Amino acid sequence: MKNIVILGSTGSVGKQVLEVIRAHPNTYKVIGLAAKNEASELVSQIKEFKPKAVVIGDGEESIKEKLAPKPLIFSGQESLKKLVAYPWVDDVVVAIPGTIALEATLKAIQQKKRIFLATKEILVSAGPLIKKFLKKYKGELLPLDSEHSAIFQCLQGEDKTTIKRIILTCSGGPFRKWKKTDLGEVKKEQVLSHPVWKMGPKISVDSATLINKGFEVLEAHYLFGLPLEKIKVLVHPEGIIHSMVEFRDGSVKALLSKPDMKLPIQYALFYPKRPSSPWECLDLTKVKSLSFQKPDTKTFPCLAYAYSAGKIGGTMPAALTFSDEIAVEMFLEDKIKFLDIPKIIKKILKEHLPISNPNLKEILGVKDWVKNQLK
Numbered sequence: 001m002k003n004i005v006i007l008g009s010t011g012s013v014g015k016q017v018l019e020v021i022r023a024h025p026n027t028y029k030v031i032g033l034a035a036k037n038e039a040s041e042l043v044s045q046i047k048e049f050k051p052k053a054v055v056i057g058d059g060e061e062s063i064k065e066k067l068a069p070k071p072l073i074f075s076g077q078e079s080l081k082k083l084v085a086y087p088w089v090d091d092v093v094v095a096i097p098g099t100i101a102l103e104a105t106l107k108a109i110q111q112k113k114r115i116f117l118a119t120k121e122i123l124v125s126a127g128p129l130i131k132k133f134l135k136k137y138k139g140e141l142l143p144l145d146s147e148h149s150a151i152f153q154c155l156q157g158e159d160k161t162t163i164k165r166i167i168l169t170c171s172g173g174p175f176r177k178w179k180k181t182d183l184g185e186v187k188k189e190q191v192l193s194h195p196v197w198k199m200g201p202k203i204s205v206d207s208a209t210l211i212n213k214g215f216e217v218l219e220a221h222y223l224f225g226l227p228l229e230k231i232k233v234l235v236h237p238e239g240i241i242h243s244m245v246e247f248r249d250g251s252v253k254a255l256l257s258k259p260d261m262k263l264p265i266q267y268a269l270f271y272p273k274r275p276s277s278p279w280e281c282l283d284l285t286k287v288k289s290l291s292f293q294k295p296d297t298k299t300f301p302c303l304a305y306a307y308s309a310g311k312i313g314g315t316m317p318a319a320l321t322f323s324d325e326i327a328v329e330m331f332l333e334d335k336i337k338f339l340d341i342p343k344i345i346k347k348i349l350k351e352h353l354p355i356s357n358p359n360l361k362e363i364l365g366v367k368d369w370v371k372n373q374l375k
C-alpha cells in the first residue's frame with residue numbers, strides 16, 4: 001500500500017484518480033486531499049477515504065462540522081506545502097489548475113515524494129526549476145496528461161537519440177473549423193462544452209483557445225528534453241490517437257485508446273506495471289475512421305505564442321501561463337470576450353522583459369507583474 005495525496009481532489013482529474021484507486025483496492029491509501037471550495041464533494045470524499053489531513057481553499061469551518069472523527073483540516077494555499085511534506089506521504093497527485101500548487105510541487109520533490117503531474121501550468125511556468133529539483137533530489141515525476149502519457153509509453157525501451165519528432169494530437173476544441181470573424185460573440189457555454197473531453201472550466205477555455213496545446217508543447221519540451229522544433233501538433237478530432245513518436249528510421253509509434261483520462265492516470269499510478277482495468281475498451285470498428293489536419297494558428301494564435309515564449313525561455317513561459325490564467329479568470333467572470341484572451345496574452349508577452357534562469361521568487365514575481373499590467 002502506498003500513501004497518496006491528491007491536490008485538486010474535487011476537480012475532473014482528481015475525481016478520476018479516486019475512481020482508479022477505487023478500482024484497485026489495497027494498492028493506494030488516500031492519505032491527504034486538497035480542494036478549492038467544493039465543500040460537499042470534499043466531505044463525501046473524506047467520509048469514503050478517511051484521509052489523515054485535508055486542505056480546503058476556503059470554508060474550513062463548514063466541513064469541520066460535518067465530520068467525525070475529524071482529520072487534520074487546514075485552509076489556504078500555504079497549507080498545501082504542509083500537506084505534501086508529511087513523512088507518511090509517498091506519492092502526490094498535482095491536479096489543481098493554474099500555478100497555485102507550484103510551491104507545493106517543489107516542496108514535494110524536495111521531500112522525495114513521487115509526483116503525478118496533471119497541472120501543465122506548473123511545468124510550463126517553471127520547467128527548468130522543476131527539472132533542477134528533480135535532479136538534485138533524485139525525484140520522479142510521471143505525466144497524467146493523456147498526450148504526455150502516450151509519448152512516455154511510446155518511448156518505453158527506446159533510445160531518445162533516435163527520436164525524429166514527437167507529434168502531439170489535438171482535438172481542435174469546440175471551435176475547430178470556425179473562422180475568427182465568428183468567434184467574436186461566442187458564449188461561455190459554447191466555450192465550456194468540449195467535443196471530446198469533460199474537463200474543468202480553466203482547461204476547457206484553454207482547449208478552446210488552443211493554448212492548452214501550446215502548454216502541452218512546452219510541457220513535452222521539458223519532460224522529454226527535446227527541442228521545440230522536434231515537437232509538432234496535429235489536429236485529430238476523434239481523440240483516439242493520444243500522441244505519436246516518429247523515429248529516425250521513419251517508423252511511427254502511436255498510443256490509441258478511448259478518450260478516457262482514467263487510462264493515463266492508471267498507467268502512471270502503477271508504472272512500470274500495467275494492471276488490467278474495468279473500463280470499456282477501444283473498438284475501432286465503431287470509430288471507423290481517423291482524420292488529421294494541420295492546426296489553424298491564424299484563428300488560434302495562442303499555439304504560436306506558446307512556441308515563441310518557449311523559444312525565448314527564462315520567465316517568458318511564466319508570463320504566458322500567468323497572462324492566460326488571469327485572462328481566463330476574467331473571461332469566466334464575464335469581464336472580457338473570448339477573443340480578448342489571445343489579445344491579452346499577446347500584449348503581455350510583448351511587454352515582458354524575461355529574466356533568464358529564474359528562481360522561484362522571480363517566477364512568482366511575474367504573476368504580480370502581469371496582474372499589475374492588467375489592472
Ligand code: MG
Binds near residue numbers: 145146147216
Ligand atoms: Mg491533454
